[in-house]
Amino acid sequence: MKAKSIKGYCRLAACLMLVFSLAIHGDQDVSKQQLLLNALTNLKQGSMAEREQAIIQLADNGSSSLTILQALLDGQLFILKSDDSLVIGADNNQGYDIRDAITGTAKGAVERTDVGKINLTNKLRVSLRKIIGQLQLSSDDPAIRLAAVKAMGNEEDESALAILKAREGVEKDETVKQAIKVVFLLKDMNSGDKALRINAIDALKEVNSLDVVNRLNAMVEKDEAGNFVESDIDIRNTAKAALININTRLQLYSSIETVFFGLSLGAVLVLAAIGLAITFGVMGVINMAHGELMMLGAYTTYVMQQLMPNNLAFSVLLSIPAAFVISALVGIAIERGIIRFLYGRPLETLLATFGVSLILQQSVRSIFSPLNRSVATPEWMSGSWQVNDFLSLTWNRFYILVFCLIVFVLLLQILKRTSLGLEVRAVAQNRNMAKAMGIPTSRVDAMTFGLGSGIAGVAGVALSQITNVGPNLGQAYIVDSFMVVVFGGVGNLWGTLVAGFVLGIANKFLEPFAGAVLAKILVLIFIILFIQKRPRGLFPQKGRAADS
Amino acid sequence: MKLIGLGTDKIGTTVLILLASVSFIIPLCNLVSPADSPLHFSAYTVSVLGKYLTFALLGLSLDLVWGYCGILALGQGAFFALGGYAMGMYLMRQIGTRGVYGDPLLPDFMVFLNWKELPWYWLGFDNFWFALLMVVLVPGVLAFVFGWLAFRSRVTGVYLSIITQALTYALLLAFFRNEMGFGGNNGLTDFKELLGFNIQSEALRALLLMISGVTLIAVFILCRWLVNTKLGRVVTAIRDQESRVRFLGYRVEMFKLWIFVFSAMIAGIAGALYVPQVGIINPSEFSPLNSLEIVIWVAIGGRGTLYGAIIGAVLVNYSKTVLTGLMPEIWLFTLGAVFVLVTVFLPDGLVGLMRRRLQESHS
Numbered sequence: 001m002k003a004k005s006i007k008g009y010c011r012l013a014a015c016l017m018l019v020f021s022l023a024i025h026g027d028q029d030v031s032k033q034q035l036l037l038n039a040l041t042n043l044k045q046g047s048m049a050e051r052e053q054a055i056i057q058l059a060d061n062g063s064s065s066l067t068i069l070q071a072l073l074d075g076q077l078f079i080l081k082s083d084d085s086l087v088i089g090a091d092n093n094q095g096y097d098i099r100d101a102i103t104g105t106a107k108g109a110v111e112r113t114d115v116g117k118i119n120l121t122n123k124l125r126v127s128l129r130k131i132i133g134q135l136q137l138s139s140d141d142p143a144i145r146l147a148a149v150k151a152m153g154n155e156e157d158e159s160a161l162a163i164l165k166a167r168e169g170v171e172k173d174e175t176v177k178q179a180i181k182v183v184f185l186l187k188d189m190n191s192g193d194k195a196l197r198i199n200a201i202d203a204l205k206e207v208n209s210l211d212v213v214n215r216l217n218a219m220v221e222k223d224e225a226g227n228f229v230e231s232d233i234d235i236r237n238t239a240k241a242a243l244i245n246i247n248t249r250l251q252l253y254s255s256i257e258t259v260f261f262g263l264s265l266g267a268v269l270v271l272a273a274i275g276l277a278i279t280f281g282v283m284g285v286i287n288m289a290h291g292e293l294m295m296l297g298a299y300t301t302y303v304m305q306q307l308m309p310n311n312l313a314f315s316v317l318l319s320i321p322a323a324f325v326i327s328a329l330v331g332i333a334i335e336r337g338i339i340r341f342l343y344g345r346p347l348e349t350l351l352a353t354f355g356v357s358l359i360l361q362q363s364v365r366s367i368f369s370p371l372n373r374s375v376a377t378p379e380w381m382s383g384s385w386q387v388n389d390f391l392s393l394t395w396n397r398f399y400i401l402v403f404c405l406i407v408f409v410l411l412l413q414i415l416k417r418t419s420l421g422l423e424v425r426a427v428a429q430n431r432n433m434a435k436a437m438g439i440p441t442s443r444v445d446a447m448t449f450g451l452g453s454g455i456a457g458v459a460g461v462a463l464s465q466i467t468n469v470g471p472n473l474g475q476a477y478i479v480d481s482f483m484v485v486v487f488g489g490v491g492n493l494w495g496t497l498v499a500g501f502v503l504g505i506a507n508k509f510l511e512p513f514a515g516a517v518l519a520k521i522l523v524l525i526f527i528i529l530f531i532q533k534r535p536r537g538l539f540p541q542k543g544r545a546a547d548s
Numbered sequence: 549m550k551l552i553g554l555g556t557d558k559i560g561t562t563v564l565i566l567l568a569s570v571s572f573i574i575p576l577c578n579l580v581s582p583a584d585s586p587l588h589f590s591a592y593t594v595s596v597l598g599k600y601l602t603f604a605l606l607g608l609s610l611d612l613v614w615g616y617c618g619i620l621a622l623g624q625g626a627f628f629a630l631g632g633y634a635m636g637m638y639l640m641r642q643i644g645t646r647g648v649y650g651d652p653l654l655p656d657f658m659v660f661l662n663w664k665e666l667p668w669y670w671l672g673f674d675n676f677w678f679a680l681l682m683v684v685l686v687p688g689v690l691a692f693v694f695g696w697l698a699f700r701s702r703v704t705g706v707y708l709s710i711i712t713q714a715l716t717y718a719l720l721l722a723f724f725r726n727e728m729g730f731g732g733n734n735g736l737t738d739f740k741e742l743l744g745f746n747i748q749s750e751a752l753r754a755l756l757l758m759i760s761g762v763t764l765i766a767v768f769i770l771c772r773w774l775v776n777t778k779l780g781r782v783v784t785a786i787r788d789q790e791s792r793v794r795f796l797g798y799r800v801e802m803f804k805l806w807i808f809v810f811s812a813m814i815a816g817i818a819g820a821l822y823v824p825q826v827g828i829i830n831p832s833e834f835s836p837l838n839s840l841e842i843v844i845w846v847a848i849g850g851r852g853t854l855y856g857a858i859i860g861a862v863l864v865n866y867s868k869t870v871l872t873g874l875m876p877e878i879w880l881f882t883l884g885a886v887f888v889l890v891t892v893f894l895p896d897g898l899v900g901l902m903r904r905r906l907q908e909s910h911s
Contacts, residue, residue: 286706341892346706347620348891351847354840355887362880479717479836482710517721524718528694528711532701 039065040086040102043072044079048121055124059131066135068101073128077101078115089115134163142173149179161187182207186215198238205242208249208388216243253390258508264397266504267404271462272477273484273496274411275455281491282428282448285339286350290481291474292360293331293453297323297460298469299364302373313378316461323457330360331453335446343445357474365471372470381465400462407458408497414451415493424448428491483527489537499538503527559902560772563855564765570597571761575754591750595825596869598757600862602822605764607845607861608771608854609814614843615852616775617807618787620705623712624815625839626719627687629829631816633723634686636736636829637670638679639747643740656738657731667729676743683820684813691812692805699801699808704790713836720834735830742824753825760821764858767814771854783807844883848890850897859898 039057042050058065071077071088080087089096099106136148152164168180188200204212219239222228276290300323304315334356342348384394415421423444426434435441488499503523510519574589581588606628613619640655649659653666672678698708726732745752774780783803785793794800823829849860871879
């Protein structure tokens with residue numbers, strides 16, 4: 001049986017060569033079109049021999065017929081009985097949603113009985129799979145090529161390997177080339193020649209692939225009877241050495257991943273805390289409604305998406321300024337309406353703003369319902385960046401990290417370069433002196449509070465991309481963000497940045513041992529103890545301002 | 549009489565008399581009069597009143613540290629909950645074989661988690677007196693350790709408030725974990741009996757109301773006496789001018805620590821009285837929101853007066869019961885608005901308002 005199928009395949013490959021050479025020499029456009037039509041006519045004929053013929057013709061047509069071939073393999077290629085045309089159908093439970101196989105235009109839904117499926121034999125299916133692999137291998141997209149290499153590497157077939165070998169010579173993309181190399185190294189590893197095997201294992205230890213790790217692990221393990229799976233001790237030792245080598249790298253990558261997750265958690269904390277750092281540091285105001293201002297920002301994103309459901313990416317970008325404005329306005333209203341009566345009584349501002357937070361929470365609950373709202377993530381933010389088999393970084397976390405840094409730098413520049421920033425710093429250092437110098441402190445207070453609140457709103461936009469948007473969103477972050485501010489040292493933006501990242505990373509490094517909840521508890525206890533040692537945080541304010 | 553400050557303050561005296569009548573007349577009416585008489589109060593009224601009195605005790609404990617010592621503790625709810633858990637553990641051990649799984653030793657949730665033996669910290673809780681000791685000891689020790697660390701390194705004001713909040717938040721997270729052995733999310737509940745009495749029985753409810761009332765009165769009088777002693781006056785001086793008191797040679801941190809621990813113990817007692825009356829204790833009692841609510845009771849009543857805390861606690865909780873029953877969505881609006889209005893317009897709370905009225909009518 002096996003010999004027969006190999007023979008069949010050789011014949012197919014020979015035909016392929018022939019067709020390839022024909023295509024190269026022929027008048028490209030006309031002959032291609034003609035070939036495609038010919039192939040499809042053949043496909044519609046009943047006999048398997050004709051279908052085989054058709055598949056070969058289609059294969060020659062290059063990547064453009066890949067969808068047809070794939071559909072054929074998946075059993076989704078049909079003949080529409082009404083007009084005898086070829087269609088690709090997707091099952092919709094009642095029947096099929098069909099589209100034209102050649103042009104790809106949708107042709108609506110049909111009953112199951114309206115179409116006839118084009119059947120395949122197992123033998124044809126095997127060769128079809130190879131042809132598809134081959135076509136994918138010559139695709140322009142490296143990702144498709146990579147997937148094809150991996151799929152073909154798993155097949156124990158000489159001819160598939162021959163195709164891969166040929167591809168290795170012309171492949172330009174490093175990752176794909178590497179993947180092909182790994183396929184052959186793995187093959188060498190299982191060969192009979194000891195020197196070849198040892199060389200292969202030696203070469204594989206530099207490769208970052210889970211597949212390699214699994215294979216190597218299998219080699220050094222014992223079977224149920226207690227004997228080593230691999231009887232040769234030299235090979236076992238080489239495999240062990242290679243595993244150690246790989247595991248060191250694996251650990252390195254997992255540390256990188258942890259640091260990345262820590263940084264992204266830290267970025268969220270910094271975003272949440274930095275607005276608080278301004279109001280707390282500059283004005284000595286404890287804004288318990290800060291979390292709710294973040295919640296408003298998140299809901300702004302939600303509303304923006306409802307307003308423009310067709311333009312997701314744009315709506316998220318537009319939400320950033322919108323959330324800033326809305327939260328800043330609410331913040332200014334809080335400052336003018338309540339907080340300005342309470343200056344010099346920080347504990348009272350805590351209570352009053354807590355009252356505001358309750359009102360804001362309940363308003364959102366009454367307007368939007370107490371249930372969580374889902375905010376969609378634009379396409380460019382979803383998915384992850386697969387660095388290699390051992391390391392993949394999610395895009396949304398990556399963007400939040402970048403976003404956090406942008407916000408931080410902007411805020412720093414506002415405080416450093418603008419006249420508002422100058423006034424804010426002056427008031428923070430010495431309120432009375434600033435007043436004496438003619439700075440309108442009460443206007444500066446309102447603007448500062450607005451700025452801090454606006455940043456809370458912007459943080460809310462970022463949060464909406466990673467958590468559920470609900471009335472309790474703010475509450476979840478308020479204790480954490482206070483911790484960050486206090487840990488970093490009040491009135492110091494750099495302190496907040498460092499504190500946020502340190503706490504984020506510490507949290508993520510503790511999580512594997514302690515679990516998420518215990519890690520959080522440990523971090524809280526650490527901060528409580530840290531405050532005892534350095535009551536003014538990591539970077540305490542110096543000078544007179546610190547005394548007040 | 550003068551010693552405990554009665555007679556000098558009309559409002560304080562009125563509150564005491566009211567408290568005494570509530571805690572004796574209502575339970576007695578309930579026990580003696582037949583169910584159809586107009587003097588009979590429903591079991592619901594009795595248990596709700598009992599709950600209010602434990603809240604009043606909790607408010608009192610906060611007023612001691614906040615009103616008299618200026619420490620805005622945002623973790624008072626944690627001590628309350630710890631006291632409650634200690635009592636809950638005793639009640640849990642009393643269930644015995646009547647639990648769903650009928651295990652004579654292990655509470656239901658432990659059987660459910662497949663635990664084989666009782667954790668060491670559950671030992672001894674089958675003894676009522678040991679449990680009572682723990683009710684004051686556990687919050688006391690936690691407050692001592694925490695306060696000793698905090699006051700010694702002079703963590704004050706806002707920083708202190710925030711780390712007390714972190715403390716209760718950390719405990720909240722910890723008690724939510726099943727591995728802690730305190731019933732996780734569900735907490736401790738399904739109690740059967742207290743000292744051999746059925747916990748559902750009206751007689752026990754009435755008795756608990758009476759005990760809560762008596763405890764509240766006793767603690768109130770004790771605190772009243774305390775704040776008028778020299779120790780109390782030093783504590784008040786610390787609130788007003790901490791550094792000056794330090795320069796006068798007093799060890800400020802010791803006074804603060806003392807009052808903080810004492811208040812934590814009172815909060816623990818309040819929690820222990822609360823649990824048998826509501827029949828459940830779960831981790832949500834640790835939530836920072838609860839502790840903030842205690843602050844608002846005291847703020848509304850008027851801090852630094854002791855009876856203000858009692859008035860505030862009862863009033864706020866009564867309105868909570870009424871409003872959440874009538875229209876639940878209004879409650880948070882009201883609470884929020886009250887927070888804002890009281891802090892901005894009534895820094896001395898209702899008691900301050902009443903005092904002003906009294907003074908006006910005298911002059």
